Amino acid sequence: xxxxxxxxxxxxxxxxxxxxxxxxxxxxxxxxxxxxxxxxxxxxxxxxxxxxxxxxxxxxxxxxxxxxxxxxxxxxxxxxxxxxxxxxxxxxxxxxxxxxxxxxxxxxxxxxxxxxxxxxxxxxxxxxxxxxxxxxxxxxxxxxxxxxxxxxxxxxxxxxxxxxxxxxxxxxxxxxxxxxxxxxxxxxxxxxxxxxxxxxxxxxxxxxxxxxxxxxxxxxxxxxxxxxxxxxxxxxxxxxxxxxxxxxxxxxxxxxxxxxxxxxxxxxxxxxxxxxxxxxxxxxxxxxxxxxxxxxxxxxxxxxxxxxxxxxxxxxxxxxxxxxxxxxxxxxxxxxxxxxxxxxxxxxxxxxxxxxxxxxxxxxxxxxxxxxxxxxxxxxxxxxxxxxxxxxxxxxxxxxxxxxxxxxxxxxxxxxxxxxxxxxxxxxxxxxxxxxxxxxxxxxxxxxxxxxxxxxxxxxxxxxxxxxxxxxxxxxxxxxxxxxxxxxxxxxxxxxxxxxxxxxxxxxxxxxxxxxxxxxxxxxxxxxxxxxxxxxxxxxxxxxxxxxxxxxxxxxxxxxxxx
Amino acid sequence: xxxxxxxxxxxxxxxxxxxxxxxxxxxxxxxxxxxxxxxxxxxxxxxxxxxxxxxxxxxxxxxxxxxxxxxxxxxxxxxxxxxxxxxxxxxxxxxxxxxxxxxxxxxxxxxxxxxxxxxxxxxxxxxxxxxxxxxxxxxxxxxxxxxxxxxxxxxxxxxxxxxxxxxxxxxxxxxxxxxxxxxxxxxxxxxxxxxxxxxxxxxxxxxxxxxxxxxxxxxxxxxxxxxxxxxxxxxxxxxxxxxxxxxxxxxxxxxxxxxxxxxxxxxxxx
Numbered sequence: 001x002x003x004x005x006x007x008x009x010x011x012x013x014x015x016x017x018x019x020x021x022x023x024x025x026x027x028x029x030x031x032x033x034x035x036x037x038x039x040x041x042x043x044x045x046x047x048x049x050x051x052x053x054x055x056x057x058x059x060x061x062x063x064x065x066x067x068x069x070x071x072x073x074x075x076x077x078x079x080x081x082x083x084x085x086x087x088x089x090x091x092x093x094x095x096x097x098x099x100x101x102x103x104x105x106x107x108x109x110x111x112x113x114x115x116x117x118x119x120x121x122x123x124x125x126x127x128x129x130x131x132x133x134x135x136x137x138x139x140x141x142x143x144x145x146x147x148x149x150x151x152x153x154x155x156x157x158x159x160x161x162x163x164x165x166x167x168x169x170x171x172x173x174x175x176x177x178x179x180x181x182x183x184x185x186x187x188x189x190x191x192x193x194x195x196x197x198x199x200x201x202x203x204x205x206x207x208x209x210x211x212x213x214x215x216x217x218x219x220x221x222x223x224x225x226x227x228x229x230x231x232x233x234x235x236x237x238x239x240x241x242x243x244x245x246x247x248x249x250x251x252x253x254x255x256x257x258x259x260x261x262x263x264x265x266x267x268x269x270x271x272x273x274x275x276x277x278x279x280x281x282x283x284x285x286x287x288x289x290x291x292x293x294x295x296x297x298x299x300x301x302x303x304x305x306x307x308x309x310x311x312x313x314x315x316x317x318x319x320x321x322x323x324x325x326x327x328x329x330x331x332x333x334x335x336x337x338x339x340x341x342x343x344x345x346x347x348x349x350x351x352x353x354x355x356x357x358x359x360x361x362x363x364x365x366x367x368x369x370x371x372x373x374x375x376x377x378x379x380x381x382x383x384x385x386x387x388x389x390x391x392x393x394x395x396x397x398x399x400x401x402x403x404x405x406x407x408x409x410x411x412x413x414x415x416x417x418x419x420x421x422x423x424x425x426x427x428x429x430x431x432x433x434x435x436x437x438x439x440x441x442x443x444x445x446x447x448x449x450x451x452x453x454x455x456x457x458x459x460x461x462x463x464x465x466x467x468x469x470x471x472x473x474x475x476x477x478x479x480x481x482x483x484x485x486x487x488x489x490x491x492x493x494x495x496x497x498x499x500x501x502x503x504x505x506x507x508x509x510x511x512x513x514x515x516x517x518x519x520x521x522x523x524x525x526x527x528x529x530x531x532x533x534x535x536x537x538x539x540x541x542x543x544x545x546x547x548x549x550x551x552x553x554x555x556x557x558x559x560x561x562x563x
Numbered sequence: 564x565x566x567x568x569x570x571x572x573x574x575x576x577x578x579x580x581x582x583x584x585x586x587x588x589x590x591x592x593x594x595x596x597x598x599x600x601x602x603x604x605x606x607x608x609x610x611x612x613x614x615x616x617x618x619x620x621x622x623x624x625x626x627x628x629x630x631x632x633x634x635x636x637x638x639x640x641x642x643x644x645x646x647x648x649x650x651x652x653x654x655x656x657x658x659x660x661x662x663x664x665x666x667x668x669x670x671x672x673x674x675x676x677x678x679x680x681x682x683x684x685x686x687x688x689x690x691x692x693x694x695x696x697x698x699x700x701x702x703x704x705x706x707x708x709x710x711x712x713x714x715x716x717x718x719x720x721x722x723x724x725x726x727x728x729x730x731x732x733x734x735x736x737x738x739x740x741x742x743x744x745x746x747x748x749x750x751x752x753x754x755x756x757x758x759x760x761x762x763x764x765x766x767x768x769x770x771x772x773x774x775x776x777x778x779x780x781x782x783x784x785x786x787x788x789x790x791x792x793x794x795x796x797x798x799x800x801x802x803x804x805x806x807x808x809x810x811x812x813x814x815x816x817x818x819x820x821x822x823x824x825x826x827x828x829x830x831x832x833x
Contacts, residue, residue, distance in 0.1 A: 072700070
């Protein structure tokens with residue numbers, strides 16, 4: 001099928017296109033120079049914004065954890081349901097939507113690529129089953145590798161190359177995309193009812209520190225030439241005073257960065273930008289983190305913005321979730337995934353009138369506005385931890401309009417309002433910067449060559465929003481912008497129109513991207529390793545890897561490692 | 564005043580939150596007939612399922628005549644007005660209701676008065692399980708209002724209740740006042756076991772037999788009478804238990820002394 005999108009205001013930051021009126025041509029799912037003939041379908045995008053399809057770098061949408069969350073929260077679903085239509089299947093929301101609904105809701109907002117950021121390797125099959133059932137978007141998963149016993153053992157021995165081979169084996173066997181590290185060392189310590197409190201605490205029985213893990217895996221990441229950096233959820237997450245841990249985490253890989261390329265991605269940074277001694281004296285550490293990020297080039301991060309709503313928190317950070325349960329008294333789930341990681345789930349309600357929640361809301365926006373370079377910070381809510389992804393249009397409005405921020409500021413806890421830095425920040429992002437924060441920057445950080453831009457040869461994943469950048473002043477008419485980003489005028493996935501005026505008009509399956517990491521010699525699957533599998537895991541070595549035919553649409557990306 | 568009458572016997576569940584005096588107000592019977600409801604997985608209009616008639620009256624009231632036990636969410640989120648039902652009624656009656664009155668001359672199915680915030684529900688027949696309790700998994704219990712049942716109630720009456728009053732003049736099932744925080748539950752006759760499990764506050768009064776008291780409750784004294792609400796007092800004597808200690812709670816569980824000789828061994832702790 002051939003498509004021609006005419007006269008739209010194109011925002012394509014990777015190719016430096018800033019709101020120029022251009023035509024975009026599509027043939028066979030790719031963007032091409034031009035198309036001709038009578039059979040070309042024309043879309044009139046005059047007066048509208050044309051952007052690459054949205055890319056979400058961090059969003060929990062599938063896996064055993066998400067599914068336990070669904071089971072835990074019937075009350076989350078019963079108010080928010082979607083009946084089936086002639087093209088879509090029925091489903092429920094709200095903070096943990098069913099797989100099909102997740103795909104439809106993303107497509108309605110113009111998103112086409114989603115990264116599922118925490119996959120316990122043992123639960124990889126479950127995760128891929130759910131990802132295969134998530135339509136409309138291309139997706140990938142990051143296996144949790146920071147507390148895997150093999151990683152810890154090889155890093156302790158200082159054998160980075162052997163560790164790299166095992167990591168390569170693991171990424172390929174679980175069909176993963178990047179190295180995810182959650183509370184390095186802390187999850188292993190949680191197995192003994194403990195946690196690590198700083199980068200230099202010892203992990204029990206392993207004689208290794210979080211610093212060793214982060215640095216080791218950062219080196220591994222470079223040896224394997226993975227497209228994304230290490231994806232780090234810092235230690236001490238969600239604890240007052242943790243902004244220092246976040247800065248230290250960034251500092252600890254400073255010397256490992258090469259050629260000004262990022263070496264570390266700090267995810268949902270809002271949750272690790274707390275200043276203060278305890279919850280009462282909590283303040284924003286956004287300024288300190290922003291100062292650091294502004295003067296260093298080896299870091300990317302995402303916001304993890306908080307939305308005032310009822311949501312479900314879920315992370316692999318078991319000890320943090322336990323703390324959250326103790327704070328909220330809500331029902332909870334906690335899980336230890338054998339030799340690999342842990343997990344926890346707690347429903348949570350972010351309230352405007354709560355001092356802590358209002359400060360958290362403020363920190364997310366402060367980070368996004370104080371970090372000058374939009375290629376370094378991306379928009380997420382850490383769905384569903386800060387709020388459901390369906391709130392992205394709200395965040396766009398807050399980022400683009402001081403008026404929108406002030407309107408919400410008026411309604412929040414007065415003490416938090418007094419402490420917030422937002423009234424002193426005049427910066428308002430433009431559509432070009434929003435395009436970077438919501439698609440181009442994320443695609444670049446992920447090393448996705450064919451996503452996040454509209455250059456010739458890119459995948460024809462395109463979002464068209466019905467808002468005119470020439471006549472609309474987003475700082476005043478933020479409601480119009482919010483509405484436009486909530487319901488894309490058109491979403492085009494792989495050259496096919498899937499959404500029109502915010503309604504799904506056709507159902508397409510998305511591919512699962514994974515890395516086929518080729519090392520010079522594969523990791524030695526010795527008798528020793530098989531013995532460990534027998535001894536430590538509930539799943540045998542032979543049944544452990546996810547085979548390629550397990551994926552509905554498999555899209556391997558070949559990576560040549562340097563080991 | 565609007566009268567609704569089912570046109571046929573309903574076999575599939577019907578979801579009709581539009582049956583609400585606030586929504587009906589100011590609408591002609593024809594407009595009311597066009598309101599959307601779900602029957603199974605098909606969307607229908609109200610007039611396809613009900614005969615809609617108007618009788619002249621100042622009172623913004625709705626009268627339903629006939630068996631509507633398959634019709635769910637009648638009076639959901641209503642703020643004012645009155646609904647009278649002559650017949651049995653389906654699940655989620657008066658869900659999240661904020662004001663007004665619902666009268667049922669028949670039985671009500673589960674979750675009557677679920678997540679209620681105000682208003683009154685009177686059921687002259689029996690109520691089913693989860694009377695005045697939130698939906699499964701939710702902790703948004705009743706926050707106000709009054710539920711009166713003249714018959715029996717099922718299991719889990721007033722779960723997570725925070726305010727308001729539930730009166731059952733018949734018997735109640737298990738787990739009455741489960742996880743309740745505040746408010747009053749009065750069961751005039753018998754209650755099955757586990758009343759007040761995990762309660763942290765509030766008051767449960769059992770007028771006749773209570774099968775057993777949970778071991779996490781401690782006896783505090785004997786009271787001659789208990790005030791149920793303004794103008795209504797239950798005459799005892801009652802054992803007063805405090806609990807649930809497993810939750811560090813200080814809820815009050817009153818159980819009639821004379822009707823429960825099997826609890827007399829608690830007296831030695833007084």
